[in-house]
Amino acid sequence: MALKLTSTIAVCGGKLLKLSHPSSSTGTNMDINLYLPKQYYNSAESAKLIPSLLYLSGLTCSPQNASEKAFWQIQADKYGFAVIFPDTSPRGEGVATDPEGSWDFGIGAGFYVNATEQPYSAHYNMYDYVHKELPQVLAEEFGSKVDFFDNISITGHSMGGFGALSGYLKNINRYKSCSAFAPIVNPSTVPWGQKAFKGYLGEDKRIWAEYDPSDLVKTVTNVNGDKILIHVGTSDPFLEKHLKPHLIEDAAKGTSWEGKIEVNIEDGFDHSYYFISSFVPQHAEFHAKHLGLI
Numbered sequence: 349m350a351l352k353l354t355s356t357i358a359v360c361g362g363k364l365l366k367l368s369h370p371s372s373s374t375g376t377n378m379d380i381n382l383y384l385p386k387q388y389y390n391s392a393e394s395a396k397l398i399p400s401l402l403y404l405s406g407l408t409c410s411p412q413n414a415s416e417k418a419f420w421q422i423q424a425d426k427y428g429f430a431v432i433f434p435d436t437s438p439r440g441e442g443v444a445t446d447p448e449g450s451w452d453f454g455i456g457a458g459f460y461v462n463a464t465e466q467p468y469s470a471h472y473n474m475y476d477y478v479h480k481e482l483p484q485v486l487a488e489e490f491g492s493k494v495d496f497f498d499n500i501s502i503t504g505h506s507m508g509g510f511g512a513l514s515g516y517l518k519n520i521n522r523y524k525s526c527s528a529f530a531p532i533v534n535p536s537t538v539p540w541g542q543k544a545f546k547g548y549l550g551e552d553k554r555i556w557a558e559y560d561p562s563d564l565v566k567t568v569t570n571v572n573g574d575k576i577l578i579h580v581g582t583s584d585p586f587l588e589k590h591l592k593p594h595l596i597e598d599a600a601k602g603t604s605w606e607g608k609i610e611v612n613i614e615d616g617f618d619h620s621y622y623f624i625s626s627f628v629p630q631h632a633e634f635h636a637k638h639l640g641l642i
């Protein structure tokens with residue numbers, strides 16, 4: 349099997365599997381955490397497939413941050429979905445990182461795009477990795493009991509919130525639902541996004557628009573009247589400079605997404621996993637409905 353199991357940890361009623369595999373998208377070994385809920389261990393092979401939720405983490409994260417601090421596992425057991433926690437970038441020998449040595453670009457900051465610019469294009473193909481290779485690799489081992497293709501939803505935080513919105517809109521028939529915690533909604537216009545897009549994608553803003561959620565809402569039709577759920581805290585230090593959640597609501601005006609993007613601004617919450625874990629139950633319920641679990 350392509351996947352190597354490095355540890356199995358009992359959490360709530362299920363198990364968190366720490367996995368790694370050689371990735372053809374990134375040309376590196378990639379770590380993944382996969383939470384299999386209690387239903388996985390109680391159901392027969394022939395039972396209905398367990399749906400899954402893809403969680404994309406933010407800048408500086410590995411698969412551990414959300415696994416340890418977001419408290420998805422109790423929600424996954426409550427409703428019966430698996431949770432996939434991929435890494436945020438390629439890592440290891442030969443992987444280029446930020447020449448400035450900052451944490452907002454390079455290793456830990458792959459931005460879920462396919463880089464076209466040297467030297468990043470050699471390894472930074474995180475779009476293909478999370479949306480194409482990852483479900484395939486997981487299905488080879490767990491596909492007889494877990495659905496990684498047809499009954500899957502997507503969420504994420506900050507850079508990963510951008511990745512969730514972008515991946516959902518670019519694959520509009522793929523994910524059953526999308527939510528985001530403190531996402532970068534319009535990366536082409538804010539410093540984190542501009543640095544990443546210039547570094548990974550070059551100067552051509554037409555390529556940036558192919559990933560930018562605030563551009564995608566103008567070109568992708570919301571055929572089913574689906575809603576996107578977003579939470580952001582008023583005490584988030586990145587709110588005014590990098591997140592600017594109103595920009596996606598403004599962009600959606602006059603499109604099929606108008607009124608369909610629910611942005612909840614929560615008093616006093618910051619950018620941390622204290623904030624994320626506080627709203628995970630609401631996001632879990634939202635996804636569980638769309639995954640047919642309630």
Ligand SMILES: N[C@@H](CCC(=O)N[C@@H](CSC=O)C(=O)NCC(=O)O)C(=O)O
Binds near residue numbers: 405407409413451
């Ligand atoms: N390490 C930095 C802070 C970086 C930070 O806040 N990262 C966020 C995501 S930001 C947008 O993508 C995060 O999730 N950090 C991991 C965590 O466990 O909180 C610093 O030192 O200032």
